[in-house]
Amino acid sequence: MPSATSATTADQAPPTTPTKQPTPAAPALFLTLIAVCSAVTAANIYLAAPLLTLIARDFGSAPSAVAWIASVAQFGYAIGLLLFAPLGDTVNRRRLVTGLTLLTTAALAASAAAGGTGTLAVAVFVASAATVIPQLLVPLVAERAPAAHRARHVAVVISALFAGIVAARVVGGLAGQAFGWRAVFLGAGALTLVLGLTTALVLPSERRPSTGHLLSGITALPGLVRRSPDLWRACVRQAGMFGAWSALWTSLALLLTGPSYGLSIATAGLFGLFGLAASVVAPLAGGLVDRFGAARVVRSAYxxxxxxxxxxxxxxxVMWALFAAAIAIHAALVASHVANQTLALTTTSTPATANTAYVVAGFAGGAIASALAGTAYSHWGWGGVCAVAGVWLLLGWTTTSVRR
Known part of the structure; x- marks a missing residue:
């Protein structure tokens, strides 16, 4: 069977223009607002990761015993994507963003008031499931961008997403150390409410006849992926990449605050600044995808x-090795994400549904890898976490090295 890099023209050359002609590029202020809103809402998924030690202390548990809450957030996000993101093809995005903003805010407030790990896990799950707003906005950006610069525009939002993820670790760790972990969830809820409603107000007015039902997007996903080898490849490759990143990044606080380094929560949170430095790769990756195509960028990222x-x-x-590794893994993840998501958004005539398949695959891979990494850390320490990451990368690439 032919290799993945030679299977299709789309995997060799820059992504083709979708059948629907895009409208003129989004104004700079509109794109900026979408980017900032995406950053804040994406951060909600990772709020718990830098606060695990504080949460465990509050509930009288060991940090490794509450590590699974970080995985719950990723599973919740994957479920929310399945339910809500495909609706971007069929319903009014302004109303959908408004409703999801209110639900996310309420769930974050419930997280702050949780009296035990079970209640906290449920609230985190609901908040993560509802905070899928960025994945409703990215297809809109791709639709409005000129074809020659589509990947660059998508890269702006992706760069903001990763900045939000890093901010969740850095600001969350500092704020949690200063004010407690409950205050972090309350602050995130306030930011989500303000930015989510503001973004909803400026979204284009859409009159779309409702078609199907809430689960129609889920039923359409298998057939869509089966008909598009490029979409299938993008899904699997990003699941492998995101799983490796999630295994390492969600467990890093346990290493830094454990006996190996003994850092405080705030100091460990500052470690995320290395990931912020790597997020500048997104605009560069967008330009490379527009020029050379997705395949080369993904191969280099792996x-x-x-x-x-x-x-x-x-x-x-050795601390210096962690510094170098943090920059490398973030650069690889961002470059891979820009390439794979641009391909996913342009390979079918239903970009919101295709984007759902792509992001669900990535976050499902990340959630499973995070759960395995927590178990591996409990039994084999940091070496076990690194082994999980290595296996995920191997699976992500070798599974797509040949075309079905």
């Missing part, structure tokens, strides 16, 4: 991620 895994393992004893 090579960089493969180098980062042994660096992370060495970082269990």
């Amino acid at each position: 090579l960089l991620a493969a180098v980062s895994v042994p660096l992370f393992w060495l970082g269990g004893q």
